[in-house]
Amino acid sequence: MTSVSDDPFGQLTEEAEQFDVPGGGMEEILRPFEAGLVMAAGRALAVLAYRDAVAFGDEPLTRDAPGATGTVLALLPEACDGMDRGFRAAVARALWDLADDLAAGLAPLPRCAAEEWALGRMLEAAPAMFAATDEELRALGVAVPDHPDESVYRPPYWEEAWQLIVEGAKYSIPEAQPAVGSGRNVEDGDVPEEPAGGWDAPPYWFSPFSFTRPRDVERGHPDWARRHLDGEALDAPEPLTSERATELLHLDSFSRPGSETVAGDEDMAEGGRGSSVTTGMGCSPRWRPGC
DSSP, X not given: OOOOOSOTXXXXXXXXXXXOOOOSOGGGTOOHHHHHHHHHHHHHHHHHHHHHHHHHTTOOOOTTSGGGTTOSGGGSOGGGTTOOHHHHHHHHHHHHHHHHHHHTTOOOOOSSHHHXXXXXXXXXXXXXXXXXXXXXXXXXXOOOOSSOOTTTOOOOOOXXXXXXXXXXXXXXXXXXXXXXXXXXSXXXXXXXXXXXXXXXXXXXXXXXXXXXXXXXXXXXXXXXXXXXXXTSOOOOOTTOOHHHHHHHHOGGGOOOSOTTOTHHHHHHHHHTOOOOOOOOOOOOGGGOOOO
C-alpha cells in the first residue's frame, strides 16, 4: 500500500457510538500484508465486475446460462439478477472504493450495503492472491514480506476483519429513519415499515450508513473503467488485466454459503467468521455510487 492514514477510522461519524464499530489501530484488524492481499483482491474483483457490467448491460442474469459462470454478477444475491448496467457498474465501484481505502491506510469500513457485500467478497477472495507473483503484488502496492522471520511469522489471518461488517448498519440509512420533525422520542408508528426485501434490498444498496461519512457522489469511476463503460476495450492497470484477474480469482470455482442475501454477511460478521473460498481462485443517475 502506498500511504498510511494517521486515523484508519477517520471516516466514522459521531453516530458510530451507537453501533458496535471496531476502532483502534489498523494492525489489530489487518496487518499490512493481509490488508494488501484484501486490497489486491478488491482490485481484481473490480476489474471483472466492470467487465461484467459492460458485457451484460441491462440484461437480467440467468444463473444457469453458460455465460454466467465465472462472473462477479453470479456472486451477487439473486435479488440483484435483474438490476441494470448502472447498478452493476456502481457495485464494481464499491469494490474499487474499498481497495482505495486500504491503499490510503484506511480501514475498509463499508459505507453502504453494496460495500458490505463487496468487503465480504474481498475477504473471501484474498487467499487467491497468493497465486500472484511477488512482483505483481508489489506493483499493486502490497507490502510483501522480504525475509520473514520464521520464529515470529504466522500465516495471513482475516478473521478479525469480518467485524468491519457492522451488525444493524442497514437500519441507519436515511430511508429507515423517522420523518423529519418526528422528535427524538418517536413511537413505533413513526418509524418507516421495513420493506419486504429488507433495508438491504437492492434499491437501498447505495443508501449511506449514518455512522460513516458518505463518499463524494461526483467522484465517478476510475479513468480506465470509464473508458470501458463508454465503449472502449477493457484496459485495466497492469498487472491486473482482465485475463490475469480471471486466472487469479478462478470465479468459476468460487463458492460460498449464504449468497442469497447481504444479511448472510452480517450473520457471519456476528459469528466472527467469514465463509470459505474455493479457488485455484456510463453509470445511470439512479445508481451513482454515492455511499
